[in-house]
Amino acid sequence: MARGFERGRRKWLALLAAAPLARATWRPGRAGANEGDSMIIDDFARDDLVSRLGTGWRGVSDQVMGGISQESVSLDSIDGRRCLRLTGEVRLENDGGFIQMALDLAETGALFDASAYRGLRLLVTGNGETYGVHLRTADLDRPWQSYRANFVAPPAWTQVDLPFRDFAPYRTDLPLDLRRLRRLGLVAIGRAFHADLAVAEVAFYR
Numbered sequence: 001m002a003r004g005f006e007r008g009r010r011k012w013l014a015l016l017a018a019a020p021l022a023r024a025t026w027r028p029g030r031a032g033a034n035e036g037d038s039m040i041i042d043d044f045a046r047d048d049l050v051s052r053l054g055t056g057w058r059g060v061s062d063q064v065m066g067g068i069s070q071e072s073v074s075l076d077s078i079d080g081r082r083c084l085r086l087t088g089e090v091r092l093e094n095d096g097g098f099i100q101m102a103l104d105l106a107e108t109g110a111l112f113d114a115s116a117y118r119g120l121r122l123l124v125t126g127n128g129e130t131y132g133v134h135l136r137t138a139d140l141d142r143p144w145q146s147y148r149a150n151f152v153a154p155p156a157w158t159q160v161d162l163p164f165r166d167f168a169p170y171r172t173d174l175p176l177d178l179r180r181l182r183r184l185g186l187v188a189i190g191r192a193f194h195a196d197l198a199v200a201e202v203a204f205y206r
Helices: 002-018
Strands: 024-026 033-035 038-042 057-061 069-077 079-090 100-106 111-114 118-127 132-139 146-152 158-163 168-170 181-189 193-205
Touching: 024 146, 057 069, 057 079, 069 193, 079 100, 079 181, 118 132, 118 146, 146 158, 181 193
Parallel strands: 024 111
Antiparallel strands: 033 038, 038 193, 057 100, 069 079, 079 193, 100 181, 111 181, 118 158, 118 193, 132 146, 132 181, 146 168
16 A cells, blocks of 8 residues: 555656746736636636636546545536536545546646636535635645635535635645646545536636
8 A cells, every 4th residue: 555655656756857847927818718807717618628728627536646536527517507527436545535627727837827816716516515626836846735725516506706815725834826826626535425526617706
């Protein structure tokens, strides 16, 4: 079990070490959609997993670290709304315990500047469980570090506003720098349960 976890950890660290250094900062206006006081990151109108930013959603599980949780990420339609859906089983064996759907906020080597916004807005539904949003910045060099906020996904479509001030640093002492965002993840984590989370819109709001 320990050997499997260590192999997964080394794989993550090798991927991080191979990533190019950031050379540019992406600012709202080139992509996405500005509507009033918000900027839509994705509304899942496309027939693939490519967001309005031009980057793609992907599923990730604790199997990269030796765990056995299983995830499925797919486009769906629920009550007439196009959405992205995360389903799967979160398992705690082998020091595991998470599945997620993740999105890079800028192309490889670039950063996303969200300093003009106050928080992240989601339109979600699910099975009544608690889920998390994890943000990563260029300041974090370990795969387990992030800035985290939680929300409940009820069985009816609900708008959730998560102010950036409510995101807590996890395994880092560095403050959240909104000028240096790289990735966000919608995560089922921390306990054994069946995950079923759908999101119809992801946006930054002022």
